[in-house]
Amino acid sequence: MRRLLDAAAHEFGELGFHAASISGITRRAGTALGSFYTYFNSKEAIFSALVTDMSRSVAEAAAAAMGADSTGVDREREALSAFLRFARDHKEIYRIIDEAEFADPVSYRAHYEGTARRIAARLDAGVETGQIARGDNEVRAWAIMGANVFLGLRFGVWDDSRPVADIADVVAAILREGIAPR
């Protein structure tokens, strides 16, 4: 199952949903066609499973990078740093998640709604402990997620020459004090 999902990530990432095939996936995984059908009914089914799997991997990478006692803006800085590193190590993720907008809209939406909910929950916790100013954490979460996604595309996938810390510092400064003069 894990081997099929990894093979599917390469197959869909290289060829896109339409050109990808079940036989291409099993060839990459080095498994028999029969074992594919033990787990999945169709190309659509393994694509959905892959989107869900990648969504979970990104969330876990962010969670693992967040120090147990980091809070507020520091926590968002760690989450963005983890995401940039993840995007650099898994450059196929954009092709796959973005293609889900067309090939599997339900999983696409679930991925972003779930991610935004996790960010909003962190901000809510920060408000409780006084690390985050009170405000509309749902809108803030969508803004932060969007910033992270596009920074990952620009400074993770398209061009990974700048240190992750540089990018994360700029965003942390915006969250800490905005961009207007003090």
Add this chain to the structure above:
Amino acid sequence: MRRLLDAAAHEFGELGFHAASISGITRRAGTALGSFYTYFNSKEAIFSALVTDMSRSVAEAAAAAMGADSTGVDREREALSAFLRFARDHKEIYRIIDEAEFADPVSYRAHYEGTARRIAARLDAGVETGQIARGDNEVRAWAIMGANVFLGLRFGVWDDSRPVADIADVVAAILREGIAPR
């Protein structure tokens, strides 16, 4: 030409790139197939022209909404408000621009690089006049653009029940003073 582009926006927006057809576009436009080929050589060619046209329309909508003498964060607030209104009025734009990532990667990248460049140029101008604190305006521009794109998806296309001003206020507050307590 304009009529063909508008018809193409509906055809690609409803059916997606693969299922869309030249005959579907000319039928919607009420023009003969021959007149299509006066302007475009292929489905790919009109899709590229459509992405470029939508990219220009978004830029113009933002430019038209920005008051001649607005500067700094106010200007970004106006640009986001204009974009949210545009997304609500042209819900097909996400399907089309996002599908360009696969159907026409060059136009996709040009759209976002151009948009980020315009935001960075506004921030640079704001630094000159003292409305924006000095900083890395390229990274800031990608962060702001990403926030706007995802807010447009969430609060423009998926659910347009909240007033545009509410969303714009939250983002303007982040840009003005961050989300950390003062």
